[in-house]
Amino acid sequence: KQEVTQIPAALSVPEGENLVLNCSFTDSAIYNLQWFRQDPGKGLTSLLLIQSSQREQTSGRLNASLDKSSGRSTLYIAASQPGDSATYLCAVNSNTGKLIFGQGTTLQVKP
Amino acid sequence: GAGVSQSPRYKVAKRGQDVALRCDPISGHVSLFWYQQALGQGPEFLTYFQNEAQLDKSGLPSDRFFAERPEGSVSTLKIQRTQQEDSAVYLCASSSSARPGTGELFFGEGSRLTVL
Numbered sequence: 536k537q538e539v540t541q542i543p544a545a546l547s548v549p550e551g552e553n554l555v556l557n558c559s560f561t562d563s564a565i566y567n568l569q570w571f572r573q574d575p576g577k578g579l580t581s582l583l584l585i586q587s588s589q590r591e592q593t594s595g596r597l598n599a600s601l602d603k604s605s606g607r608s609t610l611y612i613a614a615s616q617p618g619d620s621a622t623y624l625c626a627v628n629s630n631t632g633k634l635i636f637g638q639g640t641t642l643q644v645k646p
Numbered sequence: 647g648a649g650v651s652q653s654p655r656y657k658v659a660k661r662g663q664d665v666a667l668r669c670d671p672i673s674g675h676v677s678l679f680w681y682q683q684a685l686g687q688g689p690e691f692l693t694y695f696q697n698e699a700q701l702d703k704s705g706l707p708s709d710r711f712f713a714e715r716p717e718g719s720v721s722t723l724k725i726q727r728t729q730q731e732d733s734a735v736y737l738c739a740s741s742s743s744a745r746p747g748t749g750e751l752f753f754g755e756g757s758r759l760t761v762l
Contacts (some may be wrong), residue, residue: 578755
């Protein structure tokens, strides 16, 4: 059974810092991995999708990497801003079609 | 439409009432998913449609939960005889991919259900 773990559960950093969020999964037989952002009381916004054949994806200040063999992904946020404060969720997609989510990392960026 | 639309955004129900939650997926998206998100947790899979066919309902927690997508577009999640443990945010997502697991999912803002 696929399990997804995100560490840390919460993170507080001063504005301008670079930071890394971690995601690990137990079954490496995945099609893709997706990182989402969730603001309080809101739905999920897709940030980056990495196919199983890819090693990384970049969008602006965000870079996500995937090491399928070791069951790990990282989301790197450069030059963090207060507007980056949110919960970040990673989810893996296997051939069942179901996204399996981690519990999220709640990020606070202090001005 | 431009994105996935869900209604109502907020629903308060007395225990024992039936509720219906609606999802309008992105126009033309073949796949539609329902997820349940408890407070402080990641979303958990409930059910999956490909067009009008419900291909996977393994995540529905009990027979009080029922979902349909009769014309392959709008979907309704119905919960009968609601109980307090049903309180959660119900998220709908859609994808243009017909192959399970291969497409990017786009989520709506969710319907927050509170059962008193």
